[in-house]
Amino acid sequence: MSNKKPKANPAEWATATQAIRAGSHRTEFGEHSEAMFLTSSFVFDSAAQAAARFAGTEEGNVYARFTNPSVQMFEQRLSVLEDTEYCLATSSGMAAITTACMGLLNAGDHIIASKALFGATVQLFVNILSRFGIETTFVDGTSMDAWEKAIKPNTKLFYSETPSNPLTEILDMRALSDLAKKHGIYNVVDNCFCTPALQKPVEFGTEIIIHSATKYLDGQGRVLGGAICGPKDLLKDKILPVLRTAGPTLSAFNAWVLFKGLETLNIRMLAQSAAALEIATWLEAHPAVSKVYYPGLKSHPQHELAMKQQKTGGAIVSFEVKAGSEDEARAKAWQVIDSSQLMSITANLGDTRTTITHPGTTTHGRLSPEAREAAGIKQGLIRLAIGLEDVGDLKKDLVRGLG
Numbered sequence: 224m225s226n227k228k229p230k231a232n233p234a235e236w237a238t239a240t241q242a243i244r245a246g247s248h249r250t251e252f253g254e255h256s257e258a259m260f261l262t263s264s265f266v267f268d269s270a271a272q273a274a275a276r277f278a279g280t281e282e283g284n285v286y287a288r289f290t291n292p293s294v295q296m297f298e299q300r301l302s303v304l305e306d307t308e309y310c311l312a313t314s315s316g317m318a319a320i321t322t323a324c325m326g327l328l329n330a331g332d333h334i335i336a337s338k339a340l341f342g343a344t345v346q347l348f349v350n351i352l353s354r355f356g357i358e359t360t361f362v363d364g365t366s367m368d369a370w371e372k373a374i375k376p377n378t379k380l381f382y383s384e385t386p387s388n389p390l391t392e393i394l395d396m397r398a399l400s401d402l403a404k405k406h407g408i409y410n411v412v413d414n415c416f417c418t419p420a421l422q423k424p425v426e427f428g429t430e431i432i433i434h435s436a437t438k439y440l441d442g443q444g445r446v447l448g449g450a451i452c453g454p455k456d457l458l459k460d461k462i463l464p465v466l467r468t469a470g471p472t473l474s475a476f477n478a479w480v481l482f483k484g485l486e487t488l489n490i491r492m493l494a495q496s497a498a499a500l501e502i503a504t505w506l507e508a509h510p511a512v513s514k515v516y517y518p519g520l521k522s523h524p525q526h527e528l529a530m531k532q533q534k535t536g537g538a539i540v541s542f543e544v545k546a547g548s549e550d551e552a553r554a555k556a557w558q559v560i561d562s563s564q565l566m567s568i569t570a571n572l573g574d575t576r577t578t579i580t581h582p583g584t585t586t587h588g589r590l591s592p593e594a595r596e597a598a599g600i601k602q603g604l605i606r607l608a609i610g611l612e613d614v615g616d617l618k619k620d621l622v623r624g625l626g
């Protein structure tokens with residue numbers, strides 16, 4: 224075929240090239256942009272071929288709950304980016320976490336998780352997996368001692384995120400994966416905030432990586448999606464059977480949107496991080512602001528570790544407004560949020576549009592005051608997920624409420 228070129232090795236490419244070129248498959252029509260395969264099933268040449276495909280003795284597509292070329296292109300591109308052997312796409316980030324846990328765990332097993340997790344992940348562990356006999360202990364993720372002390376004979380899985388939401392705590396991925404390996408425990412890290420453009424957990428020994436593709440991988444707030452990246456045999460033997468049978472499959476349409484979203488991942492992450500650093504530096508010097516949480520700032524308590532693991536500080540900036548009491552702080556924070564004209568008041572993140580959130584009354588609103596205090600979520604806290612608008616316009620938007 225005239226449009227075929229010699230096969231390149233995507234593993235040798237830099238991230239920007241991988242995000243644009245890896246996993247691409249061209250059909251006989253020679254399309255340049257990848258095709259979208261909106262089909263629920265696939266036809267066979269013969270009854271014998273159908274039998275072989277179903278028996279698994281012949282590779283190939285059967286039914287879209289199992290495989291679909293659009294989904295596979297997304298999986299291949301993401302596994303090249305994460306430098307893992309394999310990737311399984313799912314219908315959402317939560318579907319990825321649920322599917323991974325169902326595949327790797329049995330009733331009677333124990334999870335140790337970092338306290339600073341996405342809210343729905345905590346609820347999955349506490350309210351749902353517990354009903355199937357899987358118990359979770361939450362620890363201060365930054366204390367390796369706490370992880371080690373929480374290990375029990377039935378501990379099967381470590382679960383963490385770094386940086387954490389919304390206070391951007393950094394977890395030492397190398398130390399955690401060494402501990403997991405020493406005790407034969409699966410080690411799962413949610414890489415949603417950094418994406419492989421800024422951080423490759425595999426470089427620090429992490430075994431399994433989770434993505435909410437809904438966030439930065441799409442990058443434009445359009446579709447839901449998720450992924451599990453890791454060793455091929457483990458994913459194929461333990462997790463794929465759950466995905467195929469339970470059916471939290473990524474749709475071909477969403478896979479295609481995500482696949483195209485990845486093409487701008489590298490440049491978006493770098494530009495959004497650069498803007499976030501500028502905003503964080505500016506906020507730190509602002510008289511109405513008492514504290515800024517951003518791993519790219521020297522004042523961040525784990526700045527050095529962050530810079531060892533991440534290419535930049537990321538695009539999430541949280542800060543506290545100055546106030547006397549907690550009530551006053553909430554009023555001041557709400558004033559900043561309500562005075563903004565540009566930023567979107569929404570819980571999502573990873574969009575080209577900057578979002579502004581009050582964690583104390585939204586994402587962490589349902590926690591008891593004591594639990595919220597323990598998590599370090601104060602009423603004066605505001606979380607920004609910096610997008611791609613002009614930084615000057617973003618500052619002007621914050622000044623409306625900050626003064």
Ligand SMILES: *Cc1c(COP(=O)(O)O)cnc(C)c1O
Pocket residue numbers: 315316317318341343344384388413415416434435436437438447448449
């Ligand atoms: C959003 C999010 C999830 C869940 O992803 P969905 O696609 O919304 O299901 C998991 N982890 C983190 C860190 C997230 O931000």
